Amino acid sequence: MRSLDRLRQSYDEDSQVVVQDRKSPPRMIFSDSEILLEELPIGTRVVFSNPPIEPLSNWRAAIRWAINHPEQSDPLHAKLRPGMKVLIAMDDISLPLPPMRTPDVRQIMLEIVLNLLADSGVDDVHLLVANALHRRMTPQEMQRMVGRKIFDAYYPDRYTNHDAEEPGGIVELGETEMHEKVRISRKATEADLVIYLNVNFVPMDGGHKSVGTGLTDYLGLRAHHTPHAIRESKSYMEPRHSALHGSVNRIGRIIDEHVDVFHIETCLNNQMFDGPLGFLGKREEDFTDFDRTALAGLRWTLSKTPRSLRQQIFHRVPAGYGLIAVAAGKTEPAHEKILEACRKQCFVRVKGQSDILVCGIPYISPYNVNSILNPLLVQVMACGYFFNMNRGIPLVKKGGTLILTHPCMDEFDPVQHPSYIEFFHRLLPETTDAMELHHKYEREFAQNPSYVHLYRKGNAYHGAHPFYMWYWGENGRAHLGQVIAVGTENQHVPKLLGWERADTLAEAIDMARGRQGRSAQMTLMHHPPMVMTEVAVSAEEEARLLGEGEPHRGGAARKPGYAAQGEP
Amino acid sequence: MDRAAFFDVDGTLISTNVVDAYAHYVFNRGTIFGMANRLLRGLALAPVYAAADLYNRKVFNELFYRAYRGLSEDRLVELAGDLCDRVLEPAVYPGALDLIAEARRGGCKIVLCTGAIDITMAPLVRLLGADDLIANSLEFVEGFATGKVIPPIVEGAHKARRIRDYCTSHGLKLELSHAYSDSLSDYPMLAVVGRPCAVNPDPRLRAHARTYEWPILDLRSTASR
Numbered sequence: 001m002r003s004l005d006r007l008r009q010s011y012d013e014d015s016q017v018v019v020q021d022r023k024s025p026p027r028m029i030f031s032d033s034e035i036l037l038e039e040l041p042i043g044t045r046v047v048f049s050n051p052p053i054e055p056l057s058n059w060r061a062a063i064r065w066a067i068n069h070p071e072q073s074d075p076l077h078a079k080l081r082p083g084m085k086v087l088i089a090m091d092d093i094s095l096p097l098p099p100m101r102t103p104d105v106r107q108i109m110l111e112i113v114l115n116l117l118a119d120s121g122v123d124d125v126h127l128l129v130a131n132a133l134h135r136r137m138t139p140q141e142m143q144r145m146v147g148r149k150i151f152d153a154y155y156p157d158r159y160t161n162h163d164a165e166e167p168g169g170i171v172e173l174g175e176t177e178m179h180e181k182v183r184i185s186r187k188a189t190e191a192d193l194v195i196y197l198n199v200n201f202v203p204m205d206g207g208h209k210s211v212g213t214g215l216t217d218y219l220g221l222r223a224h225h226t227p228h229a230i231r232e233s234k235s236y237m238e239p240r241h242s243a244l245h246g247s248v249n250r251i252g253r254i255i256d257e258h259v260d261v262f263h264i265e266t267c268l269n270n271q272m273f274d275g276p277l278g279f280l281g282k283r284e285e286d287f288t289d290f291d292r293t294a295l296a297g298l299r300w301t302l303s304k305t306p307r308s309l310r311q312q313i314f315h316r317v318p319a320g321y322g323l324i325a326v327a328a329g330k331t332e333p334a335h336e337k338i339l340e341a342c343r344k345q346c347f348v349r350v351k352g353q354s355d356i357l358v359c360g361i362p363y364i365s366p367y368n369v370n371s372i373l374n375p376l377l378v379q380v381m382a383c384g385y386f387f388n389m390n391r392g393i394p395l396v397k398k399g400g401t402l403i404l405t406h407p408c409m410d411e412f413d414p415v416q417h418p419s420y421i422e423f424f425h426r427l428l429p430e431t432t433d434a435m436e437l438h439h440k441y442e443r444e445f446a447q448n449p450s451y452v453h454l455y456r457k458g459n460a461y462h463g464a465h466p467f468y469m470w471y472w473g474e475n476g477r478a479h480l481g482q483v484i485a486v487g488t489e490n491q492h493v494p495k496l497l498g499w500e501r502a503d504t505l506a507e508a509i510d511m512a513r514g515r516q517g518r519s520a521q522m523t524l525m526h527h528p529p530m531v532m533t534e535v536a537v538s539a540e541e542e543a544r545l546l547g548e549g550e551p552h553r554g555g556a557a558r559k560p561g562y563a564a565q566g567e568p
Numbered sequence: 569m570d571r572a573a574f575f576d577v578d579g580t581l582i583s584t585n586v587v588d589a590y591a592h593y594v595f596n597r598g599t600i601f602g603m604a605n606r607l608l609r610g611l612a613l614a615p616v617y618a619a620a621d622l623y624n625r626k627v628f629n630e631l632f633y634r635a636y637r638g639l640s641e642d643r644l645v646e647l648a649g650d651l652c653d654r655v656l657e658p659a660v661y662p663g664a665l666d667l668i669a670e671a672r673r674g675g676c677k678i679v680l681c682t683g684a685i686d687i688t689m690a691p692l693v694r695l696l697g698a699d700d701l702i703a704n705s706l707e708f709v710e711g712f713a714t715g716k717v718i719p720p721i722v723e724g725a726h727k728a729r730r731i732r733d734y735c736t737s738h739g740l741k742l743e744l745s746h747a748y749s750d751s752l753s754d755y756p757m758l759a760v761v762g763r764p765c766a767v768n769p770d771p772r773l774r775a776h777a778r779t780y781e782w783p784i785l786d787l788r789s790t791a792s793r
Contacts, residue, residue, distance in 0.1 A: 412781070453667050
């Protein structure tokens with residue numbers, strides 16, 4: 001029988017939070033491309049994602065309606081005139097995760113927009129993937145994103161990846177009031193109109209981040225991709241509490257003064273698994289006998305399959321996301337509308353923080369589509385993303401323990417992540433201090449001609465990218481008192497990352513309780529599908545945790561001109 | 569400027585090698601008998617050169633440069649410009665100029681480091697916009713090549729030593745410098761700098777690059793979108 005306290009807790013909280021009791025089933029926890037099935041101690045809270053919001057019934061009609069009824073802007077057709085030059089920029093393959101089933105929502109938007117442009121006599125159109133310092137997409141990936149017909153019509157001359165290192169390819173538009181450099185692609189500044197096609201998957205995406213970040217270069221990113229900005233961001237998922245977003249917004253407003261940007265933002269639901277793998281999106285309580293058999297069969301198959309093959313198989317399973325909202329027009333009002341829908345899908349209300357947080361790290365992150373999750377990306381998933389999946393108040397208490405499940409294999413993809421290898425094996429053994437890495441090595445990596453060449457001509461992340469991955473985990477590292485990696489296949493990777501290791505989850509829980517006490521509150525974030533938490537605490541506690549009262553001005557804002565110092 | 573980028577040339581930046589350069593000199597010998605004589609000798613020794621190259625690059629170089637004996641210095645200089653225009657320039661890999669420009673933007677002094685002879689390489693240095701050249705020099709007596717190379721021959725371990733000396737004499741940091749090569753015979757040159765990189769690598773160098781986690785570049789393909 002559950003205690004009154006437990007019963008109260010069960011009913012007080014959102015229905016997506018389940019408290020483990022004696023009859024609770026074991027929980028599925030991802031560990032790279034394997035699925036663990038783990039018994040959790042009684043009293044552990046399990047936070048599930050919200051069920052997928054019902055998608056719009058007619059996506060094309062919704063997109064047409066949005067561009068004909070834009071926010072604080074003329075309708076798109078009214079902005080077009082024959083002979084004008086239009087740049088259509090779009091999010092890259094890092095969104096959504098895993099890639100969605102075709103037709104991708106970008107393809108649908110493009111088909112509508114390109115038809116409208118053609119009807120208006122606009123034929124000087126360039127399609128640009130806003131990949132910033134991410135890797136260039138391969139032709140196959142580019143084709144999958146926009147469909148065969150558009151690909152054949154535009155690739156390779158008029159459908160390209162953004163090249164942040166192209167000589168003369170970036171224009172500096174000026175500086176913000178906080179001396180952040182505003183630099184974007186010349187293709188955008190020379191266009192009469194920039195149409196940005198966004199896919200919003202988490203509240204961190206979209207808005208001014210699309211053009212201001214997606215089409216800039218290394219020097220442009222130095223305004224906010226710094227340990228300073230990260231340290232001063234309470235949450236990457238709540239723009240109000242993010243210094244990074246504060247900086248991005250200041251930059252975006254300067255861009256708006258120089259470039260006519262028409263934003264089309266979309267929001268997807270979290271229908272990550274369906275069909276034969278649909279059970280992976282269910283609660284274990286709701287499993288049918290067929291689901292249990294399917295899970296057992298899947299786990300058996302995965303256990304008999306080499307890891308590289310497992311990863312390839314998972315990467316080939318697209319998600320059946322549904323479109324739940326579209327907004328168009330000026331960047332900020334359109335983004336605000338989409339954020340509402342995004343929050344509704346992503347956030348689950350949870351009462352109070354936890355001493356111990358358990359997260360399964362899956363095979364995929366925004367930075368390894370069609371590749372492997374290397375140790376630095378495991379770190380960014382744990383301390384960067386999952387720790388930060390909140391609206392400003394972390395789910396785990398200050399000094400708490402994060403338990404993650406991942407083999408932490410010492411493997412890197414030399415095609416996509418060449419600079420990560422040197423970062424991990426040469427720099428991290430020397431120092432894990434983000435500030436020291438930033439000052440001492442970031443520029444050297446960013447200018448390393450081999451990495452620049454691999455970024456420009458191959459499919460590699462930029463030389464500066466591993467630094468951003470390390471900075472991303474800065475708040476998690478500073479906040480957490482202990483990180484335990486479960487099931488690691490080596491000692492040195494967790495050690496280098498400053499983590500402890502355990503062979504089993506039970507062992508890790510014992511270790512965590514040894515530090516946090518036997519009555520420590522434990523919470524499992526049941527990923528995937530993606531779940532974010534809105535942690536309810538008392539008003540005083542909230543003010544303390546969010547640092548209310550201090551005007552939030554952003555990392556670069558604290559030290560005006562910081563970002564510009566030492567620039568060539 | 570505190571660093572340099574050292575580029576091997578044959579197979580790394582251009583698709584030709586020392587044999588192509590020599591063939592150009594032979595075919596422009598001036599007299600038909602002179603050309604035929606050198607051509608037949610070259611063909612007769614081809615298996616020896618091939619075996620020497622497999623055995624040891626230093627031995628190959630010593631043997632191969634003997635073929636230059638009797639060629640006049642002024643004629644070699646004269647033909648070098650023509651060689652660059654007609655043979656070397658079309659053989660420059662599509663990505664080579666980009667990589668050199670990227671190294672320049674990265675604050676590197678550009679140095680070509682090759683086992684070819686300096687006379688041949690001089691026009692290529694200008695074409696690629698390099699700052700300096702480390703190459704072999706033929707010995708000339710009274711204006712004619714003796715067939716000997718002024719020792720030590722720039723290859724293998726001596727490339728590494730020349731690079732080290734160059735950094736010392738120019739105040740450059742070896743640990744911040746880059747080296748690019750296509751062949752495992754240049755392992756010492758790659759290993760001596762802090763930032764080695766395999767370019768269009770042969771299978772043996774590719775395996776080494778994977779083992780040591782060096783970046784691998786391919787300059788042969790045209791720039792993709």
